[in-house]
Amino acid sequence: MAQAQVAQAKENSYDYFLANRQLIRNGVQSLLTCNGLFTSRRNLDQVFEQELAYLGDRALGDASGGPYTVYPRERAVSVGGDEHGPAIISAFRKGIGCVVMTPEMSLSDINSLPKLEMPYSKTDPRTLNWPNGDANADMPIPAALNADALQAASDWAFDRPTEEQDTLSLLVIHKGKIIHERYAEGVDQTTRTRTWSTAKSIAATLIGMRVDSGKMTLDGPLDIDWAPKLPGGQDPRDAITLRHLLRMSSGLYPVDSFNMEYATGSGLSYWAGASSVDGARNRGLVREPGSFWDYENYDTLLAVKAFKNTFASDSAYREFPRKRLLDRIGMRNTLLSTDRFGDFILSSQVYTNARDLGRFGLLYLNNGMWDGEPLISEKWIEFSRTPAPASKPRGYDYGAQWWLVPDSRKKEVPADAYSTAGNRGQYVIIDPSHDLVIVRRGLDYGKQGFNRWDLLREVLKAFPE
Incomplete structure (x- = not known):
């Protein structure tokens, strides 16, 4: 192999995003653990067994301990640090769930995070009829339906041929009423x-x-302040409409595809404390809007930004x-x-x-x-x-x-x-x-x-x- 080819092969084999992947890994574990404990109200064994099974051997530690700390009083979880990469803290916030923080933030910054102080109705949902509440939600399986076949479908959903497919709940609603409801062990109607x-x-x-x-409007201007701001007042991204974003065909440079989802792009806002808006605005146009389907989290987040505006x-x-x-x-x-x-x-x-x-x-x-x-x-x-x-x-x-x-x-x-x-x-x-x-x-x-x-x-x- 020519020297230039050897050099190119070596360059292609080096993961220049390794530090990002480590950062995001810690954030994934931090946020999933925080939400598992304080939003879903599950225990640490359940979190490691199910929520964090998603990480495989990338998970740090186990339910007995590891390079992570749970802070029950603050309702927060920190993961990483030292040789494991930057420590990432996620903290539960009222009305919102857990919010992930940047590596330089600490427990003292939790009170600066957003929360939603909206009171809920005082009416007990158990006293309200379904679907507004949970009373009278079920009805017997109609005689025209085959109850054995419905149970077989439920068994098909739960009894999978691999442990990697882990069904937590199944709900079948027919003519507005629940005719089948089933939960895995450790899960019930309230589990989020x-x-x-x-x-x-x-x-x-x-x-x-x-x-x-x-x-x-579906086809009017989005009113997005694109980044970086181009000189001259003309930006080809202004041709993108809400219709394009919702149909996953914005034409913007793909950042979540091609094995980069846990290295850059929306992964940094999901798991590492970056803005979910700034990264979405900072993509160049590489195709004509509407011409190519590409599943991108940032297309949705741009639509949400237009919604916020x-x-x-x-x-x-x-x-x-x-x-x-x-x-x-x-x-x-x-x-x-x-x-x-x-x-x-x-x-x-x-x-x-x-x-x-x-x-x-x-x-x-x-x-x-x-x-x-x-x-x-x-x-x-x-x-x-x-x-x-x-x-x-x-x-x-x-x-x-x-x-x-x-x-x-x-x-x-x-x-x-x-x-x-x-x-x-x-x-x-x-x-x-x-x-x-x-x-x-x-x-x-x-x-x-x-x-x-x-x-x-x-x-x-x-x-x-």
Whole structure:
């Protein structure tokens, strides 16, 4: 091999982002442990066994100890330090969940982090009828359905052929009522876990409310202050619209793809205390907007930034999700987390339980109506379910922050079904043809081969042909 080729091979083998990966690894463990203990209210054994199984041999220590410290009084967790890389602290904040801090921050900085001081209704949800509350939520399996087949579908979801697929909960809602509800050991109706990218569908719902009210438009200017600011007042990124962002086709340089998600990009805002807005604004245009589908957390976060820009104050922005969505449909166990600057990380960082996601699915199944009032327009729901043109090479499997049945599966499951999808197996499946919502929560890891359309296929075996 020529000397120049040898030199090039050596350069390509060196991980110039190793320090970032170490930093982000510590942040992942810090934030997942903090939320596992103080948001999900699980114990340290459960956190290491399930939440941190995602890290594999990258996890530092075990439940008996390691290079981490739990601070119960401060409700905070620090991970790393010394030879393990910079120590990262995450701290629980009221109404938000855990917020990750930068390496130079300490416990004394916790009180500077954002929180949400909105009181909840004093009405006990156990006294309110489903879906606004939890009373009278269940109904017997209708005689027209095959109860044995439904149980077999549940067993299919829980009894996976690999330990890497770890189902926590399964909820099957038919005609507005729960006909099947099941939880793994150590999990119950109140257990909140991270939604990962199912949060994107929640983000799109909040954005749709602003579009419905005329505060945002799908094809108008985004009002994003791009970085770096280009001289001359002309920026090709101004051609990007909200429609492009929601359809994952902004044309901006991909930072989360190509094995870089845990080295740079949104990983720094998710896990290392960087701004979720600044990194999203700082990408160059490499393709014509709308021409290429590329799944990027930053596209969602740019849409959330445009959403934030429609509010007159930070408090109005932070209270809007509770006032207009969560409190209205009984999602009392749901926390929308922020970065340390108070910006919602609605591409991933939401903690909730199965029943709250069931309520969210019912809102869409009922075409945006709740208690006889439209919360989100049918027009927006139709937009959410319309295939993004740039997803054609994938079989038109993506709408606007919602996943669609790909062309290859339309003979097995109803073509009009659609779904949220989050890392580690977070799914809310909506099947209008059968008046059906299915929620599956998981803590999958490894290859994460759980398939939501396979789950829908199995559940539908209980329905008459």
